[in-house]
Amino acid sequence: MREWWRDAVIYQVYPRSFQDDNGDGVGDLKGITRRLPHIAQLGADCIWLSPIFTSPQKDMGYDVSDYTGIDPLFGTLDDFDALIARAHELGLKVITDQVLSHTSDQHPWFKESRVSRDNPKSDWYVWADPLPDGSPPTNWHSHFGGPAWEFDPGRGQYYLHNFLAAQPDLNFHNPDVVDAIIDTCKFWLDRGLDGFRLDTVNYYFHDQDLRSNPPAQTRPQVMATDLYGMQQNIYNKTRPENLGFLERLRKLTDQYGEIMMVGEVGEMGRRSIEIMGEYTAGSSRLHMAYSFAMLGPDFSVDHFRSCIEGFQAGAPDGHPKWSFSNHDVPRHVSRWSEYAVSDEAMARFACAMLMSFEGTVGIYQGEELGQTETELVYEELTDPPALRFWPAVKGRDGCRTPMVWEHDAPNAGFSDGTPWLPVKAPQAARSVDLQEADSDSILHFYREAIAFRKSQSALREGATTFVTLPEPLLAFHRQSDAQTITCVFNLSKDTHEIKLSGDATLIGPHLANLDGSKLTLPGNGFAYLTHDGALTLSV
Incomplete structure (x- = not known):
């Protein structure tokens, strides 16, 4: 029997921005639950929830301080259970982000680890002595600017962080860490979750010899936070040990029936397609993977063809997931505007093309409205890279602004309070209620295109x-x-x-x-x- 996820349409919900039901300006689980019929009516098969776990929110939930708790910002475990139950009633599967490569520096594991070099969790994170001149142990860069190492005076050592300094990397070479992570995943499967979206799935292991990366073979056009791209990042991620962990995690999910894991491959270009293939090959690793290959500015026949054929060649028995937008990149209607007759034309075109691709497809909330990138000023920003490097970097807030439901309601129906990011007129003009009333709208087109994909065996499995x-x-x-x-x-x-x-x-x-x-x-x-x-x- 063909697995449900192989031709599924997965709808990404960014919880902060989907629906606020308690008036604090931030979306919550009760709000998502109330709006689930919209997703079901669209024709989606599954929703992916970006992080909802306990967090100081330094990186909007991607800094987890409790892997088995719901952040009060979003609600309670009871609210989560109610969401799962309602989704299942509507025929929707539910997967959540699992941010396993790093935690918050407020996680109890890290608080204990940093106390000394000989406590029970001293080796749960990646610690290393300074070089003789006091500099970091390697030349590795952080994605958010500066070195990937932060000096901790208490231990007199550096710790590794691929993202914010408030997001220390776990030491997956320690089997106790792996056991603990597996236990947290089991916790959610036992509550009825249908699978995981694995954040930065190729970042779990680092080179134990702490070798510095060589320079990139081709010098990129470097932006303020893209020093990362000036190296061949071969020692700080995509290490061979990653495959063993994925196989361990797959053994867990296989005990629960129709569970699905999709991994986010944090890599660009052709190499990302190769990793997607490697990580989904056979039936003992990820069920599927996606990369940033189609989430960038490239828009050409050669690009789309090389992505798909590259995956076919690299993993003839693997499975891809393709998407054009998510919470980390500018919305594709705006990103590809130079190739568009109009925003509406690009929205329809991209939908039709995505629904024709072999594999699983993903939709980011608002994409079904033809939503465009929101223009923000500095005072409205919340994203750490943008706050640090503005105006060279605009950050990710522009694609994270709230979902628009009712055009004439306060904040387009998202919240009765002051929203954490503003709802602006160009976005509100694409509200759900206006598009429901227009049979020729982008929303109705998405429903038609998804239904057509599902009705044609060639598009489902050809x-x-x-x-x-x-x-x-x-x-x-x-x-x-x-x-x-x-x-x-x-x-x-x-x-x-x-x-x-x-x-x-x-x-x-x-x-x-x-x-x-x-x-x-x-x-x-x-x-x-x-x-x-x-x-x-x-x-």
Whole structure:
């Protein structure tokens, strides 16, 4: 029997910004539960909750101080249980972020670890002596700027942090740490959770010999926080020991039936596709993985094709998850605007293209409204990199502003209080209620496209074979035992024509005209073609 997650549509909820039900300006679990019908009606199969665990919120919950507690900001364990129950009633699976590579510096484990070099948890984090001149043990960089090492006067040693200094890295070389982490995962599975989204899944282990990284082979265009990209990050992440931990975690999840784990591969470019393949190969590691390969500015036939074919070649038995937006990157409607006829055209085009990809697909909240990036001023920011490096870095707040539900309500229906990030007019104009009332809206298009994907066996489970056409025309066949669908996309603002050799019929949502053997695609046009025999395309 085919597993539920293989062709699922996963909807990411950013809890802070989805729905506030207690008026404090921050979204909460009760608010999410109230709005679950919206997600179910969209046609999604699963929701992914960004962190809801106890945290000082230095990095918006990605600094966990209690792996088995719900942060009071979001509610209680009872609220969590109620959310799970309601989601299951609606036919939705639920997975949560598990931030396992590091904790908060307020976690009891770290508080004990930093006291001395010989306490029971002294080796639970990555500690190292200074070099003879007092400098950090290696040249590794933090993603949020500066060295990845923070000196602790109490121990007279440095500790490792790949992100904020308030997010010390756990020492996964210590088996006691691994056992403790496995126990926290078991806690949530026992409460009925359907799986995990594993944050920074390739960061668990570090090089025990503490070797410094060599310089990058190609010097990147360095931004204020991108010193990280000036190194080949081969000793501080993606270590071979990671695979053993994933196999241990998979053994746990396999005890619970239809559990799914999706890993976030923290890497860019072709290497990220290779890691996705390695981490999902076979049936003893991750069920699937995604990377930032499609979450950046690249928008070309060669890019999308190389991502998909690269995964096919690297992991013929692995499974990918593809998405265009999430809580860490600018929204794709804004990110790809230079290629768009309009924001609305890009929203439809991206949806149609994503729904045609083989594997699992992900939607970030608001994406189904065609939501755009919010423009913020410095005084409105909360994101640590932006606060530190503004204006060179705008940060991630622009994609995290609240969900908009009712156009004329205070804060577009998100909260009766002052929201933690502002709701601005351009975003409120895309509210759910306005789009519900317009049968030609982006919201209705998403529902149509998702339903179409689910109704076609070729799009659910068909293999992908690319057709070579010149830029900006992306085309491929999806073939199952029951049918073949040819998917064609125009990645430009200009009109393009394609010649077909064979009879074909336009099906599903499309922006194209088929006149005999001529397929015309306007700017950001797209088409799904069904045919009985072979179909070739040319220009």
